[in-house]
Amino acid sequence: MRVFISHAWEDKPLALSLAELPDFIDAWVDVRELLGGEKLDPTIIAAIEDSHVFIVLISRISLAKAWVAQEVNWAMAREAQKDRVFVLPVVIEAGIDLAASAPPFQQFAQRLFIDASDRSDSGTDKARAAIAQTLFHWASDWLDRMEPKGDSNRRFVDTLERDLVEFQTRLYAVKAALAWPLATLVKDDAVAHLVQVKDAYNVFTEAFIPRLVGLDAEIRWRFGGAAQKGFARLMTFIRNEVYHGAAFALNDVIESINAFDTVLNRDASALATADARRETRVTALEPVMxxxxxxxxxxxxxxRP
Known part of the structure; x- marks a missing residue:
């Protein structure tokens, strides 16, 4: 696999270090420095075009380099032509807000990137391993896409559907656990069950939500831009309406349970208000689910085909 590594001249030592990848990866690092306003050398353009993957090292210095922006623009144009992932951002400096960065870098806030901001030897080793793992995964996916009759895509859709159904199952468990009145929920066995459901939901979603975010680019590679846009709409709904709504309901009820002995158990009006709020939260989840x-x-x- 041929890989082009775009970087600022000042970041070259790290670029050369990160280029020490497994044998199946042939990393190309330009040893020359471009001057401000200088056009991309035909050799660099050819190297980008000949590469399977374009890696850009993002630091505060590289964000200010015009030629790095030129290379990124060229690479993104190549990605659009290939209709598969081609650009892998690697953030090598802590505290960089990609969403607030100037074009073309701000678009990387919405896609997979490698965090290589830990400049220690162990941090660089981890970043190098993450890059190699990502490239191996991409290469495997590209080979899978060549399988006859869309076998790889079918497996991908089956896995995605299974994860989404599992998320729904976790949500229904949360809703069922919250359906009981507060006077019942404060009993030891009910509290234990609610905590178990809450922990299971949190453990699942902490892995599930980032995994969904990471699928955005892969869906584009496999199914095209229209499918990617549809997935983005589904993700926005899941994250904003479902995930946060369920978490809000859980936290609100748990706060009421914590306040039961000291406040609610001694104030019938406050208990009725808290219970009505719990019921409202649960009822609001129903149409969303x-x-x-x-x-x-x-x-x-x-x-599905």
């Missing part, structure tokens, strides 16, 4: 089931089924259907 129903919409999630419908949106999930509709989207998965668009991915």
């Amino acid at each position: 129903a919409e999630l089931v419908e949106r999930t089924a509709d989207y998965v259907d668009t991915l």
Whole structure:
């Protein structure tokens, strides 16, 4: 696999270090320094075009380099032509807000990037391993896409559907646990069950949500831009309406349980208000969860042949 590493001249020592990748990766690092306003050398353009992957090292210095921006623009144009992932951002300095960066770098806030901001030897080793693992995963996916009859895509859709259904199952468990009145929820066995459901939901979603975010580019490689846009809409709904809504309901009820002995158990009016709020939270989840089931089924259907 041929890899082009774009970087600022000042970051070259790290670029050369990160280029020490496994044998299946042939990394190309330009040893020359371009001057401000200088056009891309035809050799560099040819190297980018000949590469399977374009890696850009992002630091405060490289964000200010015009030629790095030129290389990124060229690489993004190549990615659009290839209709698969081509550009891998690697952030090599802590505290960089990609979303607040100037074009073309701000677009990287919405896609997979490698964090290589730890400049220690162990940090560089971890970053190098993360790059190699990502490239191996990409190469495997490209080979999978060549399988006859879309076997790889079918497996991908099956896995995505299974994860989304599992998320729905966790949500229904949360809703069921919150359905009891507060006077019941404060009992030891009910509290233990609620904590178990809450912990299971949190453990699952802490891995599930980032995994979904990471699938955005892969869906584009496999199914095209329209499928990617549909997935982005589904992700926005899951993150903003479903995930945060369920977490808000859980936290609110747990706060009421914590306040039961000291406040609510001694104030019937406050207990009634808290219980009504709990019921409102649970009721508000119902249409959102129903919409999630419908949106999930509709989207998965668009991915199947």
